[in-house]
Amino acid sequence: MTFVQGLKCRECGQDYPKEPLHVCETCFGPLEVVYDYDRIKKEISREKIAQRAKSLWRYRELLPIDGEPQAGLYSGFTPLIRAHRLGAALGAKELYIKDDSVNHPTFSYKDRVVSVAISKAIEFGFDTVSCASTGNLANSVAAHAAKAGLNCYVFIPEGLEQGKIIGSAIYGPRTIAIQGNYDDVNRLCSEIADKYGWAFVNVNLRPYYAEGAKTHGFEVAEQLGWKLPRHIVVASAGGTILPKIAKAFKELKQVGLIDDSACKIYAAQATGCAPIIQALKKGADLISPVKPNTIASSIAIGNPADGFYVLQAVKESGGWGESVTDEEILDAIKLLARTEGIFTEPAGGTEVAVTRKLIQQGRIPRDESVVISITGNGYKTLEVVAKSVEQPFKIRADLRNFDELYLQLNQPTPGKVAAGEG
Amino acid sequence: MKSPKEKVCERVYLTFPKDLVKEPIVCWLAKKFDIIFNIRGSTVTSEMGLVAIEIEGERGEVEKALQWLRDKGVLVEPIEKNVIE
Numbered sequence: 001m002t003f004v005q006g007l008k009c010r011e012c013g014q015d016y017p018k019e020p021l022h023v024c025e026t027c028f029g030p031l032e033v034v035y036d037y038d039r040i041k042k043e044i045s046r047e048k049i050a051q052r053a054k055s056l057w058r059y060r061e062l063l064p065i066d067g068e069p070q071a072g073l074y075s076g077f078t079p080l081i082r083a084h085r086l087g088a089a090l091g092a093k094e095l096y097i098k099d100d101s102v103n104h105p106t107f108s109y110k111d112r113v114v115s116v117a118i119s120k121a122i123e124f125g126f127d128t129v130s131c132a133s134t135g136n137l138a139n140s141v142a143a144h145a146a147k148a149g150l151n152c153y154v155f156i157p158e159g160l161e162q163g164k165i166i167g168s169a170i171y172g173p174r175t176i177a178i179q180g181n182y183d184d185v186n187r188l189c190s191e192i193a194d195k196y197g198w199a200f201v202n203v204n205l206r207p208y209y210a211e212g213a214k215t216h217g218f219e220v221a222e223q224l225g226w227k228l229p230r231h232i233v234v235a236s237a238g239g240t241i242l243p244k245i246a247k248a249f250k251e252l253k254q255v256g257l258i259d260d261s262a263c264k265i266y267a268a269q270a271t272g273c274a275p276i277i278q279a280l281k282k283g284a285d286l287i288s289p290v291k292p293n294t295i296a297s298s299i300a301i302g303n304p305a306d307g308f309y310v311l312q313a314v315k316e317s318g319g320w321g322e323s324v325t326d327e328e329i330l331d332a333i334k335l336l337a338r339t340e341g342i343f344t345e346p347a348g349g350t351e352v353a354v355t356r357k358l359i360q361q362g363r364i365p366r367d368e369s370v371v372i373s374i375t376g377n378g379y380k381t382l383e384v385v386a387k388s389v390e391q392p393f394k395i396r397a398d399l400r401n402f403d404e405l406y407l408q409l410n411q412p413t414p415g416k417v418a419a420g421e422g
Numbered sequence: 423m424k425s426p427k428e429k430v431c432e433r434v435y436l437t438f439p440k441d442l443v444k445e446p447i448v449c450w451l452a453k454k455f456d457i458i459f460n461i462r463g464s465t466v467t468s469e470m471g472l473v474a475i476e477i478e479g480e481r482g483e484v485e486k487a488l489q490w491l492r493d494k495g496v497l498v499e500p501i502e503k504n505v506i507e
Contacts, residue, residue, distance in 0.1 A: 157506070186504055
């Protein structure tokens with residue numbers, strides 16, 4: 001049973017059928033999925049959802065598929081963790097981590113959007129899926145394509161680090177490194193999507209793909225007992241997830257699953273690539289492109305396609321945004337790891353550091369509930385933190401040697417023992 | 423090999439930085455190149471301009487026009503903008 005009525009242009013409102021389309025033929029605006037909310041309201045209930053498997057598909061009425069889910073049956077429903085120790089460090093009384101760093105199968109929020117895109121690709125009858133990515137998206141598309149038995153092509157800019165290639169290559173896609181800058185890669189991928197008739201997940205399937213991001217918001221609400229936090233902090237790159245979390249909250253209210261959709265949404269960016277935050281602070285509606293220069297490579301998008309919609313969602317919610325330096329991001333990655341035992345990538349460090357800043361500024365009151373959306377896993381970006389963690393102490397295989405070191409490490413007045421001494 | 427005479431239709435977003443907002447770039451585009459274009463959407467502020475445009479003509483001429491825009495400092499992107507995630 002489907003509740004999808006079709007697609008609609010977000011700019012001019014023109015209607016389109018349920019097809020692999022992504023831009024309006026008239027104004028080139030992005031297309032969005034339209035649902036029959038009245039029918040969904042009659043069908044969906046908290047009880048019905050509670051009986052379903054713990055995956056993102058438990059909200060299937062609000063996702064753009066017509067039949068049964070075809071991919072990502074174990075994706076989503078990641079932990080929402082009450083973060084007492086991080087809360088104490090940041091000065092927030094009621095802090096939660098929504099932990100997509102353990103999303104199945106490739107450890108980032110991208111498993112949500114890709115689950116929906118691959119399901120939709122199968123419904124449309126595509127046999128080949130594709131994406132352009134430098135990391136998390138490619139990992140997820142390659143893994144889901146392997147599980148579904150689809151052909152997969154991954155496009156990357158030439159010169160990408162080997163580590164980032166392996167995380168996708170292991171699943172067996174064809175990986176194509178494109179010579180040229182990011183603009184050249186974007187242009188070629190648009191042409192390929194147009195010519196080859198593949199399911200390019202974030203090009204011709206984008207309206208469906210992006211809907212998967214709503215499940216992050218649905219889960220936060222359900223895991224809080226069907227209510228929203230007062231504040232949620234989300235990293236912004238291309239701008240997919242933040243407006244979709246806002247949409248998720250509105251939809252939950254519209255179909256009667258929550259009573260109050262008020263939640264302030266905050267955008268987090270790295271100072272080295274903060275076009276959205278710059279526009280927000282200037283009060284501008286348009287985003288001026290920037291050249292990225294940050295360690296937070298998974299959110300380093302200088303001209304975000306959906307940046308305008310991020311600004312709109314933030315302003316409508318009464319939220320705000322902040323950016324933080326690479327140093328603050330590194331400190332925050334370590335703080336999250338050392339208080340909550342969660343190892344996130346720089347995008348997650350950005351969210352934690354921005355939350356700290358917003359609390360210090362008084363924008364987020366210390367006694368109100370806050371959710372930090374952690375969107376990716378630190379094990380994929382070890383090189384970023386490699387130099388900022390303690391190096392091992394070397395000793396000989398002799399108990400006296402360890403006794404000596406232990407004493408040094410536990411002196412009443414802590415004196416730093418040089419790494420490598422034994 | 424793509425023929426420079428082949429008829430093509432390119433759909434792109436043009437982003438004009440602040441220092442080009444007061445320049446009549448689109449007018450020059452019409453005068454300098456043998457192309458037909460149709461503006462589908464635009465927003466211009468004192469800070470920047472954003473134009474969604476469809477440009478038709480022979481491939482060689484369209485490519486020359488787009489390169490001239492880039493050389494002027496205009497950001498030329500496919501209508502999908504950034505697809506690398």
